[in-house]
Amino acid sequence: MKTIEMTVNGERVQALVEPRTHLADFLRDHQRLTGTHLGCEHGVCGACTVLIDGQPARACITYAVQCEGSEVRTIEGFEDDALMNELRAAFSREHALQCGFCTPGMLIAARDLVLRLPGAHERRIREEMSGNLCRCTGYVGIVHAVASVVQARGASNETPVAQAPTASSAPRFTPVEDRAEEKRQSASPVGAGTRIEDEVIVKHPLERVWAAFADMPGVAACLPGAEITESAGSSVKGRITVKFGPMRAAFAGAAALERDEAAKRGVIRGAGQDALSSSRARGDITYSLSDAGGGSTRIALGIDYSLQGPLAQFSRGGLVKEFVGRMVAEFAANLDRRLAAGTLAPPPAAQLDAGKVFWKWLWSRIKAIFKLRRRAL
Ligand code: FES
Ligand code: FES
Numbered sequence: 245m246k247t248i249e250m251t252v253n254g255e256r257v258q259a260l261v262e263p264r265t266h267l268a269d270f271l272r273d274h275q276r277l278t279g280t281h282l283g284c285e286h287g288v289c290g291a292c293t294v295l296i297d298g299q300p301a302r303a304c305i306t307y308a309v310q311c312e313g314s315e316v317r318t319i320e321g322f323e324d325d326a327l328m329n330e331l332r333a334a335f336s337r338e339h340a341l342q343c344g345f346c347t348p349g350m351l352i353a354a355r356d357l358v359l360r361l362p363g364a365h366e367r368r369i370r371e372e373m374s375g376n377l378c379r380c381t382g383y384v385g386i387v388h389a390v391a392s393v394v395q396a397r398g399a400s401n402e403t404p405v406a407q408a409p410t411a412s413s414a415p416r417f418t419p420v421e422d423r424a425e426e427k428r429q430s431a432s433p434v435g436a437g438t439r440i441e442d443e444v445i446v447k448h449p450l451e452r453v454w455a456a457f458a459d460m461p462g463v464a465a466c467l468p469g470a471e472i473t474e475s476a477g478s479s480v481k482g483r484i485t486v487k488f489g490p491m492r493a494a495f496a497g498a499a500a501l502e503r504d505e506a507a508k509r510g511v512i513r514g515a516g517q518d519a520l521s522s523s524r525a526r527g528d529i530t531y532s533l534s535d536a537g538g539g540s541t542r543i544a545l546g547i548d549y550s551l552q553g554p555l556a557q558f559s560r561g562g563l564v565k566e567f568v569g570r571m572v573a574e575f576a577a578n579l580d581r582r583l584a585a586g587t588l589a590p591p592p593a594a595q596l597d598a599g600k601v602f603w604k605w606l607w608s609r610i611k612a613i614f615k616l617r618r619r620a621l
Contacts, residue, residue: 246309250313251315253316257274261274261309265307266303266305267316268304280294281346281348287302287304289346290350290376290377291349294316294352296316328351334389340388340389345380350373350376357373358390369394371552439547439548440568444545445541447538448583456579458501458503462582468575469484469485478500483495483497492520496516497514498514500512509532514526514529521553522553527548545572547568
């Protein structure tokens with residue numbers, strides 16, 4: 245058993261819990277805050293969504309001990325929140341709930357959306373809310389309710405309440421009815437999804453690395469879980485497989501490469517769908533190469549992606565950063581091996597198991613918590 249302390253809805257709480265207790269059980273059983281619902285308990289349905297340090301998170305896949313010292317806000321903690329009250333009224337007005345089981349999670353996700361994306365149009369609202377499932381299938385009412393709040397706030401030019409926008413990639417404000425903007429965002433391969441940046445250095449000269457990056461099948465062979473099924477010039481078709489604990493996703497789709505020889509910069513634009521979960525992904529991988537000295541090359545990577553469907557919950561948070569960081573490190577190591585061997589056709593890279601990344605990440609978080617507490621004693 246472990247004593248933990250955190251702030252829940254503005255109040256400091258302390259409790260003795262088993263390390264395996266997840267945050268949703270802690271809130272429901274220890275704090276009697278039963279507004280946080282449990283549906284799938286696999287991080288898929290979003291019923292258990294709460295705010296942890298201002299960010300929406302799945303309480304069912306977050307251990308309570310991970311929240312040591314954090315600020316947790318549940319649906320019960322929004323009584324005096326103007327925006328939440330607007331959303332509640334809109335949900336009632338637009339018939340956005342039937343049994344109401346998904347509603348607490350929907351409201352918390354919707355509030356975050358309105359704060360981050362004050363100009364979100366209907367398509368974007370559907371995309372952003374796709375990580376919250378309603379078993380009564382009342383999505384039209386939910387989308388209308390959120391859109392009406394976005395629109396009303398845009399019309400009154402009201403500034404967001406209580407919380408600053410969190411996504412660095414939040415787009416500029418545009419009214420809901422701005423169809424030109426909707427078209428522009430729809431035409432963009434990624435829209436305003438999640439952006440992750442990383443950098444690696446490989447011990448090979450710039451020109452050699454640049455030449456290797458022109459070979460799409462070769463680049464794909466360095467990416468864990470990627471496989472090319474068709475290749476024609478700078479365009480390829482293929483799939484990338486990742487495992488996330490009990491979930492396995494295989495995104496099949498197409499990608500195209502654009503290169504700027506003078507700037508030594510390129511972008512791979514791709515989109516794919518996982519048939520099993522019906523999740524869709526779109527992404528741009530931008531790379532920029534520069535001389536790192538001593539015959540080495542610096543590869544600056546920018547990864548912009550958006551996920552729709554049941555896997556959309558993996559769009560945010562430190563976990564996905566950890567996963568991408570590990571993927572980039574494996575890519576660099578494979579590229580390094582490939583360049584050292586001087587072969588254009590290395591064996592396909594092994595699939596990356598995000599489940600292992602999850603446990604590694606979780607273990608590092610738990611160790612950090614205990615280390616912090618020891619220092620405090
Ligand atoms: Fe947590 Fe479904 S109960 S995501
Ligand atoms: Fe019943 Fe959404 S209203 S699950």
